[in-house]
Amino acid sequence: MLSVRIGTLLTAGLLAFGTAHSSEIETEKAKYRRPTSIPFPDDTPYSPQMATLGKMLFFDPRLSGKQNLSCASCHNPSFGFEVPVPGAIGATNKPLARKAPTVLNAAWIPTLFWDGRAPNLETQAMGPIMADAEMDGKFPEIIARLNNTPEYKAWFGKLFPRNGVTQDNILTAIATYERTIVSGWAPFDRWIEGDDAAISFSAQRGFTLFTGKTGCASCHTGWNFTDNKFHDLGIPTQDIGRAAFDPDGPLTMHAFKTPGLRNLTYRAPFGHAGQFANLEEIIAFYETGGLARPSKSPLMKPVTLSPQEREDLIAFLRSLTAEQTRIALPNLPN
Ligand code: HEC
Numbered sequence: 662m663l664s665v666r667i668g669t670l671l672t673a674g675l676l677a678f679g680t681a682h683s684s685e686i687e688t689e690k691a692k693y694r695r696p697t698s699i700p701f702p703d704d705t706p707y708s709p710q711m712a713t714l715g716k717m718l719f720f721d722p723r724l725s726g727k728q729n730l731s732c733a734s735c736h737n738p739s740f741g742f743e744v745p746v747p748g749a750i751g752a753t754n755k756p757l758a759r760k761a762p763t764v765l766n767a768a769w770i771p772t773l774f775w776d777g778r779a780p781n782l783e784t785q786a787m788g789p790i791m792a793d794a795e796m797d798g799k800f801p802e803i804i805a806r807l808n809n810t811p812e813y814k815a816w817f818g819k820l821f822p823r824n825g826v827t828q829d830n831i832l833t834a835i836a837t838y839e840r841t842i843v844s845g846w847a848p849f850d851r852w853i854e855g856d857d858a859a860i861s862f863s864a865q866r867g868f869t870l871f872t873g874k875t876g877c878a879s880c881h882t883g884w885n886f887t888d889n890k891f892h893d894l895g896i897p898t899q900d901i902g903r904a905a906f907d908p909d910g911p912l913t914m915h916a917f918k919t920p921g922l923r924n925l926t927y928r929a930p931f932g933h934a935g936q937f938a939n940l941e942e943i944i945a946f947y948e949t950g951g952l953a954r955p956s957k958s959p960l961m962k963p964v965t966l967s968p969q970e971r972e973d974l975i976a977f978l979r980s981l982t983a984e985q986t987r988i989a990l991p992n993l994p995n
């Protein structure tokens with residue numbers, strides 16, 4: 662596994678703060694430190710040129726059948742690489758049944774989609790390009806279009822001297838760009854690094870609730886706040902989730918992948934179908950403990966929160982949002 666220092670990709674305000682005091686909370690805080698590098702697979706190492714080509718492709722509507730939809734149509738940087746609606750509208754002009762999840766921090770996510778059906782970002786990217794309800798693209802057409810665009814032909818020729826524009830090479834470039842999409846430094850990160858004033862007392866109490874009595878951290882763990890596993894929370898839904906790919910697992914019915922909690926401020930609505938309009942609604946759901954059914958995760962239990970505790974939990978969740986990261990749009994070749 663190769664890795665690339667995040668500092669080389671993000672202009673992050675990494676400052677050395679004082680060392681932590683030893684206490685229970687400091688032990689807990691140590692579990693949430695940001696990684697310092699991005700993992701890249703050995704066979705598709707990072708190169709700035711590959712990421713630049715991938716970025717152009719991610720924003721290029723010519724990858725869709727009608728040349729009107731790009732990856733960014735549904736994974737828009739201004740909305741935390743999502744869209745502000747429960748169901749994004751694809752090529753069939755109908756809202757999709759599932760919410761577009763963020764591509765932030767995808768380099769650390771081992772299985773993609775809400776049900777985990779794609780084993781890596783390369784395989785994942787093929788799905789939306791070809792799906793008729795999403796981009797409805799045909800690879801032979803896309804390859805011809807890119808070959809007819811001299812600048813693209815030159816980029817592919819340089820980066821893939823053996824075979825130029827191919828389906829696999831398009832997917833490799835897109836996946837490389839996606840691995841560079843990392844959530845920026847949030848007030849929470851500065852607090853973890855020892856700046857005690859970086860987040861409010863309310864948010865600090867929220868962290869104690871999150872890692873303590875509410876049980877949130879049993880699934881939302883580590884710096885990206887996910888165990889990358891599948892759980893049925895007891896949300897009313899017809900969607901069978903993970904069970905479509907793992908029908909024999911006792912707890913896979915209606916189970917969905919735990920989403921990371923970075924940059925939530927930009928990503929409403931929430932949940933696999935965008936069922937929750939805002940953070941208040943999702944906290945209210947967790948207080949109920951979810952519908953009782955055989956597949957429901959044993960980690961889901963009702964919890965009683967005072968109005969102050971609700972506020973604290975939300976203040977903590979908001980502290981995980983980075984200051985809006987500037988993303989320059991690529992110039993697409995003509
Ligand atoms: C029409 C909207 C739409 C378009 C266009 C689209 N996506 Fe998505 N994307 C979605 C939806 C909806 C899901 C979730 C589907 C599911 O889980 O079954 C998703 C899931 C993903 C995921 C999985 C994230 C995770 O945490 O599991 C990645 C990565 C992703 N898309 C990247 C892309 C790329 C790359 C493109 C362009 C090649 C693209 N998407 C185009 C709507 C879209």
Ligand code: HEC
Nearest residue numbers: 875876877880892917918919920931932933947958960961
């Ligand atoms: C049993 C594991 C588990 C526990 C415990 C848990 N979550 Fe979740 N969380 C998930 C899963 C899975 C989803 C996706 C749910 C869906 O739509 O099916 C989710 C979704 C969310 C979302 C929406 C994120 C997004 O991108 O849409 C937020 C916010 C959230 N949880 C916060 C919390 C908080 C706060 C707690 C504690 C009160 C908590 N979670 C407890 C697993 C868990």
